[in-house]
Amino acid sequence: MPKNTICVWYDKDAEAAAHFYAKTFPDSSVGAVHYAPADYPAGKKGDALVVPFTVAGIPCIGLNGGPGPKHSEAFSFQIATEDQEETDRYWNAIVGNGGKESECGWCKDKWGINWQITPRVLTDALAAGGDEGRRAFEAMMTMRKIDVAAIEKARRG
Known part of the structure; x- marks a missing residue:
C-alpha cells in the first residue's frame, strides 16, 4: 500500500x-x-x-x-482531457451511469463523488491569463459539459 x-x-x-x-x-x-x-x-x-x-x-x-458523511464539491477527481471526444466519453460515462450534470465541467457520479472533466485547452487558456484567460473563463461559466470548440473560439477572441 x-x-x-x-x-x-x-x-x-x-x-x-x-x-x-x-x-x-x-x-x-x-x-x-x-x-x-x-x-x-x-x-x-x-x-x-x-x-x-x-x-x-x-x-x-x-x-x-x-x-x-455526504460528499461535496470540496473533494473531486479532476480528469484532464485532450479533446472533445475524450471529454464526451468521460462525461457521458459518469452522467449516463446514474450521475448528474453540474456547472463548469463538474458532474457527480451515482455514488455522489464529484468529478471535473476538464479539457486541457481550458486550463491552458486560464494559465495564459489576460484577455485570453478571461474570455475562456467567461465562456466556461455558461457551460455544463465543456465545449472545446467554444473555449478555443473564446481564446481567439
Whole structure:
C-alpha cells in the first residue's frame, strides 16, 4: 500500500464504484477486496468493507462506511482531457451511469463523488491569463459539459 492513499467513503457500493472507475478511466484498477471480519454498524460479517483501487493513476481506498458523511464539491477527481471526444466519453460515462450534470465541467457520479472533466485547452487558456484567460473563463461559466470548440473560439477572441 502506498504511504498516501485517498480514502473515499461509500454507503455500501465501494466495490461497484471501483469497478466502474477501472472500466471507465485508463491507468485504473481494482485491488483485492477486504471483507468485514465481524458485524459492524453499517454491515455484516463477510460484506465488502475496504476496496483498494486506482483511478487514473491515483491510489484510493473505498470504504463501505454506511450512511454518513455526504460528499461535496470540496473533494473531486479532476480528469484532464485532450479533446472533445475524450471529454464526451468521460462525461457521458459518469452522467449516463446514474450521475448528474453540474456547472463548469463538474458532474457527480451515482455514488455522489464529484468529478471535473476538464479539457486541457481550458486550463491552458486560464494559465495564459489576460484577455485570453478571461474570455475562456467567461465562456466556461455558461457551460455544463465543456465545449472545446467554444473555449478555443473564446481564446481567439
